Each structure stands twice: as structure tokens, then as C-alpha cells.
Amino acid sequence: MMQDHNCSIDFVKSPFLVQEWRSSDRRGNRRERLRLDMIQTPSFNYHDADIIIFNTGHWWTHQKTYKGKNYFQEGRKVYNRLEVNEAYKKALWTWAKWVDSNINGSHTRVFFGGYSASHFRKGKWDSGGHCHEERQPVTNDTLLKPYPLMMKILESVISEMKTPVFYLNITRMTGYRKDGHPSVYRTPNVHQRIPGIIQDCSHWCLPGVPDSWNELFYATYLLSHHDLSSNN
Known part of the structure; x- marks a missing residue:
């Protein structure tokens, strides 16, 4: 809660937007499945937010989604094999239908950040x-x-939604910044390579590229006021 500005900011970790199940079988083996037809449950707490920023994409490039065997589920159907891009599309449509059914676009501004x-x-x-x-x-x-x-x-899914979604396309702009990752240069001494440390090309140095994301969001937020007021 930011009392000086009379607002609160909540962060909900939902890397796939849809629900990930974790369970164990009779032998105690751990199972994970991604329910492509179910939005992640904490979402219903934020129907009346003024701003919601969604994001997914990077986790869909991880190894377990590319294995794809018995991982994706839709209803009672567990897919033995399903292409990741097809699963991603199904998940996005689940998200899009949830937004269109539960979010009042005239009150809540919806943003979606690329990966x-x-x-x-x-x-x-x-x-x-x-x-x-x-x-x-x-x-x-x-x-x-x-x-x-x-x-x-x-982009195709957003274009067919009835709720206005403001797309923050950071994918192309970050493609140029191969110099902006922490790589192996991290704490305790950011100027010295640490032997044996795992490469980090998924995150970004601060200050750096994420500051540009914030500027893009702020500019888009200002423009969203004009766009929504024009439609009304």
C-alpha cells in the first residue's frame, strides 16, 4: 500500500496465466500438468482494479513445455503430445475469455507486456x-x-477481444540489447566474473532495459486515457 499516493500495487505470480496443477500418484511420483482451460485462481480478486498488467511468454520457452508429453490438459483430456505454440494459443484464449467476461473495460485498463x-x-x-x-x-x-x-x-488473440487491451511490445526493442543481461557478472562483485556461475540471459541489469519498459508503460497509460475517452 502506497499511502502517499492512495494506491496499492499487487504482484501475482502467474507465469502461464492458466492453472498449473501439482500432484503425486500412488507411488509418490510428482506430476505437473497445465490446465489450458482454467485461468489461474488468484485472478478473480482483481476484477475492480484500475489497472491490470498481464504477461506470459518466457516460461513457455522452458524445457518442460517443449517436452510436452502428458503435461497439457484441457477438460478431462490430457494431451500425450501437443505443440507448445498450440498450447500457448489455447491458454491465451482462456485468458481472453476470462477478461472479456469479468473485466469492465470502461473502468479497468488492461495492459499486456510481450516477453x-x-x-x-x-x-x-x-x-x-x-x-x-x-x-x-x-x-x-x-x-x-x-x-x-x-x-x-x-497479437492475433488481442485483436479479436471485445475488451480494449493495450499491448506493450518489448520483444523487438529488447532484441537489440544483447549487452544488457547480467550474464555471469552478478553479486558480490558485479564487475568480476564468478567462476562456475550459471549464465543469466533471461533477466536484465538495473538500471537498464527495464527502465525503458517503464517509460513505455507510462506513455501507453497516458495514451489509454485519450483512447478510452474517445470511444466513450
């Missing part, structure tokens, strides 16, 4: 890939990675 790029070279984070020793951003557009299909899917 940020990673810049691993010569492998993934757990197989020798690295992003350290990068000191300059990308200056040649031909060196950028292709625009992610998942972001195209998101």
Missing part, C-alpha cells in the same frame, strides 16, 4: 550457451532473431 529476448550463443543456458562479454547492442537488423511466433499469436 523479452534472450541472446544465448553457441547453445542454450544449460548446454554451453552464453551471453557474457557483450558490450555493444545490435546495430545491424539482419543480426536480429526472427520475430517470435508466440508474439504473433498474442
Whole structure:
């Protein structure tokens, strides 16, 4: 609660937006499944918020979603195999239907942030890939990675919603900043590489790229007042 500004800010961890189940079978083996048809339960507490910012994408690129075997569930159906992009689309439509059914767009401004790029070279984070020793951003557009299909899917879903959703497209802009990750240069001495530390190309240095995200959100928020008032 920020008493000086008479407002409160809540953070709800929901990396997939839809519900992830964790259970154990009779042998005690742990199971995880992602319910593509169910929004994550804490969402119902925020129907009357003035601003809601959603985000998902980065966790869909993790290893367990790409394995995909018996992980995705819809109703009683557990998919033996399901392409990640198809599962992502189903999850987004579950989210979109929940927003359209539960959010009053004339009162609550809904934002959706794209996911940020990673810049691993010569492998993934757990197989020798690295992003350290990068000191300059990308200056040649031909060196950028292709625009992610998942972001195209998101844009398509948003375009068909009845609730206005303000899209914060950070994916392209972060694609240039291969120099902005903490990589292996983290505490206790941020200027010295720590032997054996795991590469971090999923997060960003502060101050740095996330400050630009905040500026984008603020500018979009100001524009949203004008857009909604024009529609009314």
C-alpha cells in the first residue's frame, strides 16, 4: 500500500496465466500438468482494479513445455503430445475469455507486456550457451532473431477481444540489447566474473532495459486515457 499516493500495487505470480496443477500418484511420483482451460485462481480478486498488467511468454520457452508429453490438459483430456505454440494459443484464449467476461473495460485498463529476448550463443543456458562479454547492442537488423511466433499469436488473440487491451511490445526493442543481461557478472562483485556461475540471459541489469519498459508503460497509460475517452 502506497499511502502517499492512495494506491496499492499487487504482484501475482502467474507465469502461464492458466492453472498449473501439482500432484503425486500412488507411488509418490510428482506430476505437473497445465490446465489450458482454467485461468489461474488468484485472478478473480482483481476484477475492480484500475489497472491490470498481464504477461506470459518466457516460461513457455522452458524445457518442460517443449517436452510436452502428458503435461497439457484441457477438460478431462490430457494431451500425450501437443505443440507448445498450440498450447500457448489455447491458454491465451482462456485468458481472453476470462477478461472479456469479468473485466469492465470502461473502468479497468488492461495492459499486456510481450516477453523479452534472450541472446544465448553457441547453445542454450544449460548446454554451453552464453551471453557474457557483450558490450555493444545490435546495430545491424539482419543480426536480429526472427520475430517470435508466440508474439504473433498474442497479437492475433488481442485483436479479436471485445475488451480494449493495450499491448506493450518489448520483444523487438529488447532484441537489440544483447549487452544488457547480467550474464555471469552478478553479486558480490558485479564487475568480476564468478567462476562456475550459471549464465543469466533471461533477466536484465538495473538500471537498464527495464527502465525503458517503464517509460513505455507510462506513455501507453497516458495514451489509454485519450483512447478510452474517445470511444466513450
